[in-house]
Amino acid sequence: MPILLILMLVLGAVGLFLALPGGRADLSRLGLLVLAIGAALLVAGLTQQLAGEPGQALFAGCSLVALLAALRVVTHRKPVYSALYFVLLVVAVSILLVRMQAEFVFGALLIVYAGAILVTYLFVIMLAQQARPAPYDTRSREPLWGCLAGFVLLTQVAAYVYRRPASEQAAVLPRVGGDAILNVATPLLTHYVVGLEIVGVLLLAALVGAIAIARRPAATADEGED
Amino acid sequence: MQDPVVFRVERILRSPWLIFGAGAVLAGALALALWLLFPLYKGLLADPFWFPILVMAIMLNLILSSTAICILAERKIAGFTQDRFGPNRVGFWGLLQPLADGLKFLLKEDIIPTQVDKPLFLLAPAMALIISLSGFAVIPWAGEVRWPWAPDTLVSTQVASLDIGVLYVLAVASLGVYGVVLAGYASNNKYAFYGGVRAAAQMISYELPLGLGLLCLLLTSGSLRLEEVVRQQAQSGMWYVFLHPLPFLLILVSSFAEANRVPFDLAEAEQELVGGFHTEYSSMKFALFFLAEYAHMITGSAVLVALFCGGWAPLPFSSWLADSTAWWALLIKLGAYLAKVAVCIGLFMLVRWTIPRFRFDQLMRIAWLSLVPVGIALVAGTATLTVLGLQRTWWACLGLNLVALLGMLWTAARSGRTVTGRQDDLPDIHVEPA
Amino acid sequence: MKEEDVLVLQEPRLTAAERLYLPQILDGMGTTLRHMFDLGRRQETVCQYPEDTREGRGELRLATYRGVHRLNKDPDGRVACVACFMCSTACPAHCIHIEAGESPWPDREKYPVKFEIDELRCIYCGMCEEACPVDAIKLTPNYELVGRTRAELIFDKAKLLQVFEETKAVKPRKNPAVTDYGLTGGQPRAVAQPNVERKV
Numbered sequence: 001m002p003i004l005l006i007l008m009l010v011l012g013a014v015g016l017f018l019a020l021p022g023g024r025a026d027l028s029r030l031g032l033l034v035l036a037i038g039a040a041l042l043v044a045g046l047t048q049q050l051a052g053e054p055g056q057a058l059f060a061g062c063s064l065v066a067l068l069a070a071l072r073v074v075t076h077r078k079p080v081y082s083a084l085y086f087v088l089l090v091v092a093v094s095i096l097l098v099r100m101q102a103e104f105v106f107g108a109l110l111i112v113y114a115g116a117i118l119v120t121y122l123f124v125i126m127l128a129q130q131a132r133p134a135p136y137d138t139r140s141r142e143p144l145w146g147c148l149a150g151f152v153l154l155t156q157v158a159a160y161v162y163r164r165p166a167s168e169q170a171a172v173l174p175r176v177g178g179d180a181i182l183n184v185a186t187p188l189l190t191h192y193v194v195g196l197e198i199v200g201v202l203l204l205a206a207l208v209g210a211i212a213i214a215r216r217p218a219a220t221a222d223e224g225e226d
Numbered sequence: 227m228q229d230p231v232v233f234r235v236e237r238i239l240r241s242p243w244l245i246f247g248a249g250a251v252l253a254g255a256l257a258l259a260l261w262l263l264f265p266l267y268k269g270l271l272a273d274p275f276w277f278p279i280l281v282m283a284i285m286l287n288l289i290l291s292s293t294a295i296c297i298l299a300e301r302k303i304a305g306f307t308q309d310r311f312g313p314n315r316v317g318f319w320g321l322l323q324p325l326a327d328g329l330k331f332l333l334k335e336d337i338i339p340t341q342v343d344k345p346l347f348l349l350a351p352a353m354a355l356i357i358s359l360s361g362f363a364v365i366p367w368a369g370e371v372r373w374p375w376a377p378d379t380l381v382s383t384q385v386a387s388l389d390i391g392v393l394y395v396l397a398v399a400s401l402g403v404y405g406v407v408l409a410g411y412a413s414n415n416k417y418a419f420y421g422g423v424r425a426a427a428q429m430i431s432y433e434l435p436l437g438l439g440l441l442c443l444l445l446t447s448g449s450l451r452l453e454e455v456v457r458q459q460a461q462s463g464m465w466y467v468f469l470h471p472l473p474f475l476l477i478l479v480s481s482f483a484e485a486n487r488v489p490f491d492l493a494e495a496e497q498e499l500v501g502g503f504h505t506e507y508s509s510m511k512f513a514l515f516f517l518a519e520y521a522h523m524i525t526g527s528a529v530l531v532a533l534f535c536g537g538w539a540p541l542p543f544s545s546w547l548a549d550s551t552a553w554w555a556l557l558i559k560l561g562a563y564l565a566k567v568a569v570c571i572g573l574f575m576l577v578r579w580t581i582p583r584f585r586f587d588q589l590m591r592i593a594w595l596s597l598v599p600v601g602i603a604l605v606a607g608t609a610t611l612t613v614l615g616l617q618r619t620w621w622a623c624l625g626l627n628l629v630a631l632l633g634m635l636w637t638a639a640r641s642g643r644t645v646t647g648r649q650d651d652l653p654d655i656h657v658e659p660a
Numbered sequence: 661m662k663e664e665d666v667l668v669l670q671e672p673r674l675t676a677a678e679r680l681y682l683p684q685i686l687d688g689m690g691t692t693l694r695h696m697f698d699l700g701r702r703q704e705t706v707c708q709y710p711e712d713t714r715e716g717r718g719e720l721r722l723a724t725y726r727g728v729h730r731l732n733k734d735p736d737g738r739v740a741c742v743a744c745f746m747c748s749t750a751c752p753a754h755c756i757h758i759e760a761g762e763s764p765w766p767d768r769e770k771y772p773v774k775f776e777i778d779e780l781r782c783i784y785c786g787m788c789e790e791a792c793p794v795d796a797i798k799l800t801p802n803y804e805l806v807g808r809t810r811a812e813l814i815f816d817k818a819k820l821l822q823v824f825e826e827t828k829a830v831k832p833r834k835n836p837a838v839t840d841y842g843l844t845g846g847q848p849r850a851v852a853q854p855n856v857e858r859k860v
């Protein structure tokens with residue numbers, strides 16, 4: 001593993017730790033500075049690596065946007081902005097998925113995450129918005145352990161990718177012929193049908209459970225409103 | 227004390243000669259330019275990479291300018307249904323009104339209130355417009371064409387031919403709520419906020435019947451590609467609206483709700499929310515919301531036409547032009563598509579000036595207690611037909627729809643409840659004479 | 661309140677088709693469509709103002725038009741208003757400003773020293789004339805209200821009385837019907853006959 005990659009990861013981890021809300025303001029600014037240096041290194045590395053391949057610019061751009069958005073999700077102090085950065089992250093990742101011919105996952109990710117879950121989050125965050133930011137929004141709970149765990153995970157992934165033989169690294173994904181939906185649906189309903197059904201039953205159980213939790217007894221229904 | 231110059235200018239502006247003359251001159255100039263420049267763009271037209279980009283450029287501009295015409299049409303229809311004339315002062319028959327409106331929007335003071343969340347406040351109108359325009363990418367405007375000077379290449383008038391076409395439309399539609407919600411949140415105004423919250427709840431609710439209606443259609447077509455759905459209809463001549471009238475209705479109602487149009491425009495309810503999510507917006511930002519609403523309407527209509535009304539197929543119950551790739555067929559197909567979209571938009575507008583707005587609980591009841599059960603029943607029925615291999619036989623589909631309709635009628639008659647949820651056993655109303 | 665004064669209404673029971681709501685929507689759309697293509701009705705109803713005036717169209721709904729206000733004069737030529745403030749109380753737009761003074765005439769207690777209406781704030785709802793017990797304030801059919809400044813369109817007592825002079829020919833003052841005061845201004849009460857139209 002080159003020293004540059006390690007340096008980038010360390011910079012990212014340290015910068016993120018400093019930038020996470022909870023510390024003092026000047027420290028978080030320092031963290032952003034460190035992160036910016038890391039990002040600059042990353043950009044430099046990427047441009048060097050992908051100089052000959054113009055098609056990879058989209059990949060590089062979307063990955064950078066996704067990384068940046070992910071950082072802001074955890075570091076931003078306003079929950080609404082965090083949710084919106086998450087939307088940006090989802091959109092950037094879904095563009096990467098289209099690039100990898102995973103059109104179905106692209107559609108599903110957009111519909112499920114950006115279209116439904118995050119709208120609901122936004123809805124809840126907006127309704128729960130108070131006059132001043134709540135303490136759990138302005139302080140992160142375990143910045144040190146969180147950053148450490150992320151750093152270890154990323155290092156492992158990077159090491160794994162780096163160790164693979166060069167031929168495999170450079171390999172472009174094989175173009176799968178046929179309809180993207182058919183390619184997803186056929187194995188799902190033949191080979192993996194048991195798993196699919198189990199997941200379906202699980203979701204149904206969760207749905208019933210959610211209704212059971214949400215439905216308060218009639219007697220206490222009106223005192224809960226405040 | 228009348229100013230004669232003003233009147234003279236007005237008379238010139240209102241003469242039909244001005245607008246039709248200018249239109250003829252412009253059209254002539256355009257045609258001349260196209261003819262003179264033909265050798266330049268001849269290669270691009272037959273290029274499978276550049277042609278969709280040209281289509282995109284042309285259609286995007288067409289749609290953006292037709293939103294302006296839509297606004298004029300809306301005001302005209304509003305006038306006509308209310309026994310008025312509508313705008314008829316600017317230009318002949320009011321035809322220059324869009325120009326005047328645009329000028330007004332551009333020149334008005336752009337106010338940003340001090341207490342708003344500025345980045346989101348600025349982002350919201352842009353987001354609304356971008357998302358409502360991005361749905362056009364998968365519309366198959368006029369099928370495929372083979373130019374006479376390049377008989378070997380078949381180019382498609384669709385910008386992006388995605389395997390997941392319909393899913394993409396759903397994805398974009400589900401993102402459409404962000405503009406409204408952000409505008410409502412960022413405005414720091416409780417009315418705007420209520421508008422945003424209502425829009426979010428409404429869009430999430432109406433995505434269900436939309437999805438269920440689409441599911442019926444997809445079970446029938448067996449493909450999510452819009453161009454494939456259109457080709458099936460064009461070849462058989464059996465548009466899916468004839469096979470699946472009730473799913474069509476489901477999607478129609480849901481697209482009214484998704485486009486935030488009357489009777490589902492609770493997010494902007496002027497009477498209660500003084501404009502709702504766009505209360506704080508002025509000038510061009512407000513205009514962007516307006517544009518987004520109309521663009522959304524056009525997208526919705528275009529998708530609806532592609533899925534149910536045969537897309538570019540010019541005639542129902544006939545496979546005329548279905549396999550033709552001639553350049554003149556392209557023009558006919560495009561004309562047919564745009565005409566259908568125009569009819570659909572006319573329907574949107576007619577409904578707007580006919581039906582009063584629903585109350586919020588009625589809106590929710592329609593979605594969850596009326597449309598969703600019907601949708602589930604229809605999906606189950608269509609799935610059964612698909613297993614039996616009958617999904618494209620007209621009598622089986624129509625029978626299913628008839629059964630569903632009778633079921634709805636029966637439920638309505640038995641439950642004593644309207645679709646909007648009003649109880650029949652209301653207490654007597656006591657009236658005291660004055 | 662007596663028992664027989666109470667009307668009990670039962671809401672009509674809806675048919676299944678009405679509960680389904682769709683046929684009703686189609687019905688409504690039929691109505692709007694009918695109006696859309698009814699060109700004759702449109703031309704009959706709409707008066708395209710600068711080229712076309714209500715007077716030129718045979719007093720098109722002019723009798724019931726609510727335009728600029730006036731202050732009526734009684735038969736003796738005095739202002740009919742008794743400064744009771746009913747109109748300014750009833751006004752939803754708060755556009756009427758009255759200052760009352762002791763009346764110089766023996767037949768009433770007060771009269772308006774100042775009477776101003778902000779014609780720009782007014783919403784022309786006509787509630788002032790409904791409220792007036794002596795039929796002193798009236799909305800005239802005069803719809804051409806133009807000014808170059810805001811101040812010009814705050815009509816004072818003199819201006820309002822002048823409007824009366826201009827419009828009394830088209831819309832004469834009626835007897836006040838609400839009180840048995842009859843015509844205010846010096847006439848014996850026996851003479852007063854409510855609801856009888858009389859030229860001033």
